[in-house]
Amino acid sequence: MININEVIETNKMIEQENLDVRTITLGISLLDCIDSNLEKLNKNIYDKITTVAKDLVSTGQDIEREFGIPIVNKRISITPIALIGGAACKTSEDYVTIAKTLDEAAVKVGVNFIGGYSALVSKGMTKSDELLIRSIPKALSVTERVCSSINVGSTKTGINMDAVKLMGEIILEAAELTKERDSLGCAKLVVFCNAPDDNPFMAGAYHGVTEADAIINVGVSGPGVVKKALESVRGADFGTLCETIKKTAFKITRVGQLVAMEASKRMDIPFGIVDLSLAPTPAIGDSVAEIFEEIGLEYAGAPGTTAALALLNDQVKKGGVMASSYVGGLSGAFIPVSEDQGMINAVEAGMLTLEKLEAMTCVCSVGLDMIAIPGDTKATTISGIIADEMAIGMINQKTTAVRLIPVIGKKVGDSAEFGGLLGYAPIMPVNQASCDNFVNRGGRIPAPIHSFKN
Template sequence: MISVYEVNETNKMIEQENLDVRTITLGISLMDCIDSDLDRLNDNIYKKITTLASNLVSTGQDIEREFGIPIVNKRISITPIALVGSAACKTPDDYVEIAKTLDKAAKEVGVNFIGGYSALVSKAMTTSEENLIRSVPKALACTERVCSSINVGSTRTGINMDAVRLCGEIVKETAEATKDNDSLGCAKLVVFCNAPDDNPFMAGAFLGVTEGDAVINVGVSGPGVVKKAIEQVRGKGFEELCEMIKKTAFKITRVGQLVAGEASKRMGIPFGIIDLSLAPTPAVGDSVAEILEEIGLERVGAPGTTAALAMLNDQVKKGGVMASSYVGGLSGAFIPVSEDQGMIDAVKLGALNLEKLEAMTCVCSVGLDMIAIPGKTSAATISGIIADEMALGMVNNKTTAVRLIPVIGKDVGETAEFGGLLGYAPIMPVNEFDCSAFINRQGRIPAPIHSFKN
């Protein structure tokens, strides 16, 4: 039984502490849409998405009204398009036509993003996969709601450095193609190592080939709730602090479980996973950085930041897994710069730089996320940053990702404006020493020795 106290406690979290369900993401397999004729393929894709997702937004809105729980986003993830389009797409422009179809379908059903304009190339690239990657700048420039991801490495296969080099070039081209909007296209493009099949969060969401025909995945969020909770244990020991974080993560995840179960039942689509990530927003009081500062740091980036983040991430997961049998996706703490006011403030004060962020990604959920860098940054340098982050994921057997935004026409000291949940970001300096000789080597960095577990 749920007590009156628990009901009141949840209401307080929603009304005063920014608790929300960040996204209901409907995963849709497009494998049965495959056709060698591009027109028929696009028609099949549009019909399946608009049929299965026709009541996704209205269902989310109904649950919001009935339970009083804000559901910020309703989204769709699909089978990686490099797989779906391989029979019909012979050029990058063919893939752009699919991107337009996805955008049209997303607008028709009312979701804010559709993820899965993706390629999984951790070991090697087919011609079709390379065509999709090369199409990304044009695809993201001519659509509003399409998100793209490229998986270039894994613990089992190593890092595909040919794909890393190409991704550096593509990030730069995407920035140029969307320079009139502070290179916004790059905010919809993420490069992964060990990408999960069931991630509900954009821009990296796609429906992996291990998934069924359709599935409901839910991402919850509550940085403000966690910060408010740990204010109660100021000055106390780590045991009390950890217990408070675990208990709070449990409560947050139960809210997500409730929403996921309702959405699954009402849409007649199986429930997949709860992603219990702490995902910040630009709203005051909804910041992962502020949690770390409440733990005892003057500013994020100070000595002790990585240890504090590691503890936070672990306790969130320990609390969350007790609240749901199906925890998946990324799960933990996101540290995007542009979407977290505390992170933005730390960068402006000089407390936080790119190198410290990279160290923090060893223990957080994702990686270098939503970081604006000078538009003059070379493609080789971008590839080098991607390679570094992929190496952290590969060696540590965890998901890592890079979402860099080289803002064309802007430099350190200026600010990029993205709007909405994407927020704004100060342009951060990067190490300008050249790495092109390393990046231009061909082939693959081998998998680490501990990957051989058969």
């Protein structure tokens, strides 16, 4: 039972400390939409999404009003489109028509993003996969709400370096086609290793083929709540610090569990998971970097940052799994640059570099996220950065991702404006040493020895 003290405490976290449910994400399987006729396929997709998700936004709004819990986003994830479009799509342009259909469906039901314009190519690419990947720049330039993700590696299969090379080129092309908006298309494109099937957070969400026909996943947040809690234990030892984070994560996750169960009941759709990631926003006081400062670091990026992040991630997960039996998705601490004012401050002060961020991804929830780089960065350099991040995920048996934004026409010292939750980002310098010969080898990096567990 939730007692009155918990209610009062939760109200305070919402009113003063930026606690929110970041997203209710409705996962929808499109496997029963498959058809060899492209027009019929698009109609099936539109009808399925607009039917299953017709009450998603209104349900979220009703829960917000009744419980006083802000639910920032209502979103949809779908079966990877490379699997759905294979029978009907003969060209990349055919896939673009599906992207437009997804956008229209998202507008119809009122969600802010729809994720799953995706392909899973960690071991190899089918013709359908490659057509979808090559369609991504156009698809993201002609839609507003569609998000794309490509899984190019896993601990079990290794890293598909052909796909890594191609994604470097695709990211640059997406940047060029949306250059009038500071290359915003790249903010909706993620490259993964070990992508989870049940991630509610964009841009990497898709509905895995092992999932039910429809599922409710909830993503909670609350960096501001954790920071506020740590203010009360300044100077205390690490044991006290860890206990404080763990107890706070428990309370945050309880809020997410409540919303998830309520949405599931009202929509008569099974509850999937609560993702308890600490996802920052550009709002003052809603920053993971500020948690580092409260722990005792002058800036994110200072010596000790990776250790602080490892501690934070572990305690968030320990607290969260006590509050919900079904924790999934990514669950940990996000370290996006553009979406976290404290991270932005650290970059602008010269204290946080791309290399330090990469080191931090060994222990964080995702990877190199929402990082703006010079628009003249070579495709092979982008592929090399992706390969490094995929290797971290593969070897450490964890999810890692890359969301780089080469901002066309801008250089180090400039900044890019993305707006809303995406915020703004200073352009970060990139190592200029060539990796062309490495990236151009082609083929696949084999899975590590510890992947062989059968």
